[in-house]
Amino acid sequence: xxxxxxxxxxxxxxxxxxxxxxxxxxERAGFVQKAMAGVYSYLPLGRKVLDAVENIVREEMVAVNxxxxxxxxxxxxxxxxxxxxxxxxxALFKITSRHDFEYALGPTHEEMLVPTMKKYIQSYKxxxxxxxxxQTKFRDEARAKSGLLRGREFRMKDMYSFHASSESLxxxxxxxxxxxxxxxRRLGLTAYLTEASGGTFSKYSHExxxxxxxxxxxxxxxxxxxxxxxxxxxxxxxxxxxxGKGMETxxxxxxxxxxxxxxxxxxxxxxFTDESGEKHRVIxxxxxxxxxxxxxxxxxxxxxxxxxKWPEAVAPYAVHLLALSGGEIRTKADALxxxxxxxxxxxxxxxxxxxxxxxxLKDSDLIGxxxxxxxxEKSLVNGGYEYKKRAESTSVVLPQQELLNLFGQHS
Amino acid sequence: xxxxxxxxxxxxxxxxxxxxxxxxxxERAGFVQKAMAGVYSYLPLGRKVLDAVENIVREEMVAVNxxxxxxxxxxxxxxxxxxxxxxxxxALFKITSRHDFEYALGPTHEEMLVPTMKKYIQSYKxxxxxxxxxQTKFRDEARAKSGLLRGREFRMKDMYSFHASSESLxxxxxxxxxxxxxxxRRLGLTAYLTEASGGTFSKYSHExxxxxxxxxxxxxxxxxxxxxxxxxxxxxxxxxxxxGKGMETxxxxxxxxxxxxxxxxxxxxxxFTDESGEKHRVIxxxxxxxxxxxxxxxxxxxxxxxxxKWPEAVAPYAVHLLALSGGEIRTKADALxxxxxxxxxxxxxxxxxxxxxxxxLKDSDLIGxxxxxxxxEKSLVNGGYEYKKRAESTSVVLPQQELLNLFGQHS
Numbered sequence: 001x002x003x004x005x006x007x008x009x010x011x012x013x014x015x016x017x018x019x020x021x022x023x024x025x026x027e028r029a030g031f032v033q034k035a036m037a038g039v040y041s042y043l044p045l046g047r048k049v050l051d052a053v054e055n056i057v058r059e060e061m062v063a064v065n066x067x068x069x070x071x072x073x074x075x076x077x078x079x080x081x082x083x084x085x086x087x088x089x090x091a092l093f094k095i096t097s098r099h100d101f102e103y104a105l106g107p108t109h110e111e112m113l114v115p116t117m118k119k120y121i122q123s124y125k126x127x128x129x130x131x132x133x134x135q136t137k138f139r140d141e142a143r144a145k146s147g148l149l150r151g152r153e154f155r156m157k158d159m160y161s162f163h164a165s166s167e168s169l170x171x172x173x174x175x176x177x178x179x180x181x182x183x184x185r186r187l188g189l190t191a192y193l194t195e196a197s198g199g200t201f202s203k204y205s206h207e208x209x210x211x212x213x214x215x216x217x218x219x220x221x222x223x224x225x226x227x228x229x230x231x232x233x234x235x236x237x238x239x240x241x242x243x244g245k246g247m248e249t250x251x252x253x254x255x256x257x258x259x260x261x262x263x264x265x266x267x268x269x270x271x272f273t274d275e276s277g278e279k280h281r282v283i284x285x286x287x288x289x290x291x292x293x294x295x296x297x298x299x300x301x302x303x304x305x306x307x308x309k310w311p312e313a314v315a316p317y318a319v320h321l322l323a324l325s326g327g328e329i330r331t332k333a334d335a336l337x338x339x340x341x342x343x344x345x346x347x348x349x350x351x352x353x354x355x356x357x358x359x360x361l362k363d364s365d366l367i368g369x370x371x372x373x374x375x376x377e378k379s380l381v382n383g384g385y386e387y388k389k390r391a392e393s394t395s396v397v398l399p400q401q402e403l404l405n406l407f408g409q410h411s
Numbered sequence: 412x413x414x415x416x417x418x419x420x421x422x423x424x425x426x427x428x429x430x431x432x433x434x435x436x437x438e439r440a441g442f443v444q445k446a447m448a449g450v451y452s453y454l455p456l457g458r459k460v461l462d463a464v465e466n467i468v469r470e471e472m473v474a475v476n477x478x479x480x481x482x483x484x485x486x487x488x489x490x491x492x493x494x495x496x497x498x499x500x501x502a503l504f505k506i507t508s509r510h511d512f513e514y515a516l517g518p519t520h521e522e523m524l525v526p527t528m529k530k531y532i533q534s535y536k537x538x539x540x541x542x543x544x545x546q547t548k549f550r551d552e553a554r555a556k557s558g559l560l561r562g563r564e565f566r567m568k569d570m571y572s573f574h575a576s577s578e579s580l581x582x583x584x585x586x587x588x589x590x591x592x593x594x595x596r597r598l599g600l601t602a603y604l605t606e607a608s609g610g611t612f613s614k615y616s617h618e619x620x621x622x623x624x625x626x627x628x629x630x631x632x633x634x635x636x637x638x639x640x641x642x643x644x645x646x647x648x649x650x651x652x653x654x655g656k657g658m659e660t661x662x663x664x665x666x667x668x669x670x671x672x673x674x675x676x677x678x679x680x681x682x683f684t685d686e687s688g689e690k691h692r693v694i695x696x697x698x699x700x701x702x703x704x705x706x707x708x709x710x711x712x713x714x715x716x717x718x719x720k721w722p723e724a725v726a727p728y729a730v731h732l733l734a735l736s737g738g739e740i741r742t743k744a745d746a747l748x749x750x751x752x753x754x755x756x757x758x759x760x761x762x763x764x765x766x767x768x769x770x771x772l773k774d775s776d777l778i779g780x781x782x783x784x785x786x787x788e789k790s791l792v793n794g795g796y797e798y799k800k801r802a803e804s805t806s807v808v809l810p811q812q813e814l815l816n817l818f819g820q821h822s
Contacts (some may be wrong), residue, residue, distance in 0.1 A: 006477050007540045009531050033527050035483050041527050042481035067418050070453035070461065072446050073484070073547060074564045095504055095516065097551050105506065105516070114446050116452050120420050129418045136484060136547065140508050153485045188782065
């Protein structure tokens, strides 16, 4: 992609109405733009990151046999009345149609999914299975000041599993836990599996918490093992699992998993017939991952004072290629751009002619692609290119073939 | 995919509340489920079709340098007041937050996009460019009885182009027209480029209309050339372009393209500075494709009394593999399933053991995958498989290698 053609531009100044670092950097670099408190537009660079995050999540859900679906955002009022959440869910957006209908604007999808699946579940032979979707959710949040960490409109992957027994749910819950660990590892995040209160669902649930300074939650994690607990259920000076020292940190909840049991199959009378012909309520689990929150969390976890440092797996482009002026340098840069693309490497090519060297370097730090290659006068003299990883502070000069070999390993 | 694991099931009876053929077949086959009038859930098979349609649209928009973005569904009221459409757009869903905000729920995105891009457009050097998104739209439609052809919640690709001159818009408009023709051709549809009224935008616009019996529009198309005109602007006994005979048909509007000119850059004062430093309003074009309507239109255009006949490009799976009983037949079918998948061919494998041969064949006709392979006792005896295209009425028996070669050409 030619940077001159990108429909956004960077900004040196932080938006005045943003306090969260993730929003400041993402807006300055042109990844997103705030439409209102808690509502963001994803511009080309931001959409690529969101897509990359969602594709990793999708792959891991498919790996645990999740079947992808896509449910409406408009929900019938009757389903929310059935669970008592029409009045009981504070952040529910309600819509009145001019044709005298009332809708809920989906903040979560149990009320939509369970009546939908009822049509297809009859026998124990239809169980277990799980379905998931990646979708926009809407919540009328009181405060929305954390950039992409808490939105009124946000993106989420929600998966729901259906079982004939608690044992089947337990087994699947373990498999999803493992899949979630894969997701966060692939995204370059350290996520603690954290015991938390189950809210209205059950006594306990599990959250996946990523330690960041600006997180909305506080967790105690063990310095000796991988156990963590949300401060909402206990403080932990000494780990109850291994006796290790408990450490306190702010954290961002990027995923959660719940054993719903029959909480939603009860109000919708979702049943199956067992081998002896007896009817039982279906046992359910639910599994959320906030994909837009993940984008914000990745930025909170991977940045410095100059800008973002994207992990390879979610970077909008792998390489930032900078041509430091026109003429022969541009010709050489064009050739390198072609070589890299021919190898399937995604490149943002800063070929802008009216922008100074200093500005290009600042933009490159701000946008934060993993690899930077500079084509300068030095390249013409000694045939080498200045190469630097965004996450490292030093650069090296490499001849073209050595540089290409380097990327051969990444693509 | 093992059909026994698919979370949906087929139904022999049409839903009582569906009059549109596309909705009847898609619901019976388990692709979608109606949540309310004009609101549908996409189940695994349906989501795959929608995805395939949207990916084709995406590829063609990228081919005309469209930059993909993702805008919010919640829009600030002020933007809709600015264009006069807060009160002027009948089908606008309005939302009141408990925190005293009012939002529009996006039925289209001019009001959201133009203020967003204003931040990045300053000079003629920033033009032209185009951005697009594939997103859910919401319209409080009076009637929603045509299945996926008219929804209160529906999917759409909308693209917007920004130009410094009418000539630049005209040139891009032609390129998009060509891209649209590619989209519909790839989807297996005959779409007429149809002159229509410009609504509030301009005197004329162009629609892409697919002739189907259940279409909501009436067009007159020329039997001698490729010109068509919407009945809302004129009747056409004789083609005004070539003198050919005008033919009348019902049709579904699957795409439209408008020259917006300064309709939206005026209220938002979207300007650029030309080479002499003078300010001008930006010239815009907009280009829509209804992707969920396309799913319904494809079904209307490609079905028979037994079920759907999916075009290859959007079928949820390429092959329906039917094992007509267990034992040795199942073993042989398992092996063929593996062979096909190893060649990258997507297969729905009906390995259900408690379903009769007749039911399997009926389901296969209803679901409508392009290729059907039957493994039966005959396959054990003579080593051949019964092969039939859904769109054709006759089957042939082919030995395994010949069958695989056939699919080698398709994958």
